[in-house]
Amino acid sequence: MRHEVLFSGFGGQGIILSAVILGRAAAIYDKKYAVQTQVYGPEARGGASMSAVVIDDEEILYPEVSNPDIFVIMSQQGYEKYGMDSSDDAVMILDSGLVFSRPKCKNLPVPATEEAKRLTGRVIVANIIMLGAVVSSTGVVSREAIEKAVLDSVPKGTEDLNIKALNAGFELGINGGKLL
């Protein structure tokens, strides 16, 4: 089954890295197919940054997302630019402290940035908390796969910090109930 996952937030939150990690989890560790793309322009640095992953059991031909079924939104501006027109059967995981609107579709508010600050003192891992919540609430990739992909992708010396954030995200996602 084809999943289209769209990430949006502001530049510096690790929106593109989140997509790279999710794609790596799917393609390398879950042995599925994945294609990762991003908006690359200057407005993506500081403005609304966007990246996307297509995950499928079959080879991915058309690589762009056209109708995302999973949204991961980490800023109000990102919501307004990419999340507002989500289809009714999509699901949205949003950073509840940074996104004030709520979509019509099923959604899971996750206090990722607050939790990152409370738990680790580092807001920089908020995207990893979001990833944990995405995985536990949608099952789009396996938990083992995302763990390995996170460890592959983060700087040396920050492994424990990131795994702690990922686990916190899992819990927040499970508590929200299954979205997919």
Add this chain to the structure above:
Amino acid sequence: MQGNIACAEGALAAGCNFFGGYPITPSTEVAEHMAKKMPKMGRTFIQMEDEIASISSVIGASWTGAKAMTATSGPGFSLMMENIGYAVMTETPCVIVNIQRGGPSTGQPTMSAQGDMMQCRFGSHGDFSIIALTPSTVQEMFELTVRAFNLAERFRCPVFLMSDETIGHMRERIVIPEIVETKNRKPLEKGKLPFEADSDLIPGFPVFGEGHRVHVTGLTHNAKGYPDTTNHKIHSDLVKRLVEKVESKRHEIADYDILNNDAEIVFLTYGPATRTVRQIIKDRPDLHIGHINLRIVWPFPEEVLSEFKSAKVFIIPEMNLGQISREAARHTNVPVLSLPKLGGEMHNPKELLLAMEEYL
């Protein structure tokens, strides 16, 4: 892995041991990756002061026997044009990667395009022939870069990897083979003149530093390599040979795949649009769509068009205003429908289905 990184890895696997370049969006990751890897492998990476110097360094390096490349995008590509002609005239093997962005001029640095397809073919002055490859997946970024080096070595001409921002910045899983087949240029045999072609129209290569005394010039030259700029026959024979050494082998060089060759509606694509066509073929088997995917656009493999005997139309989606459509149209009596798209995004399935409608 990202497309641009796959290109760099392909170059390293092919034996590239000289990179001279000047970073430019959206090709920068190629240079970045080469800068990271090459010094550790004992190979040479030089960031030059601009793109004119970059292509010059590549040509110079190639004459020392190096497998040399550069990577750039539109504005840098324009600057390279003069010396691309010099590489043609001096029969210098080299690989030029162009990760295309929106032009003309500085245009859309971060957006995708295919607007340089004619520039790589005809951008430098005078008559000549080159080879241009067009990947549509990250895997092909690797494979076709290897192929580009092998073709450059064999044909002693500039070979272009004409990719685009879409494929260059996309990430996909790739498989890097343990062993990659590589080819080396034919050496100059003892007793032969340095620009004396063999029956394949290609002279052996006299590597600098291996005992040859060779004069290399962009002026029209005789078999010895010395300028002879007023003799009609020498000029005519030389230019014709430079063209024919590539064009006479174009069926051998050709690299494409075809699907449903009994179809009435046929798409011809290269680069990203290949993926969109494959998507609609998968989603709409009822429409029985024909498809030609070119992995090598230049020399244009015109024979592929005649394999579609029932074709009513060739539809050609390109991220330019129809550059290869015009080339296709001059090789067939079947109507050619150009489907241009500017602005920086690849064609989506809806656009292609809509274009088909009037032919259904």
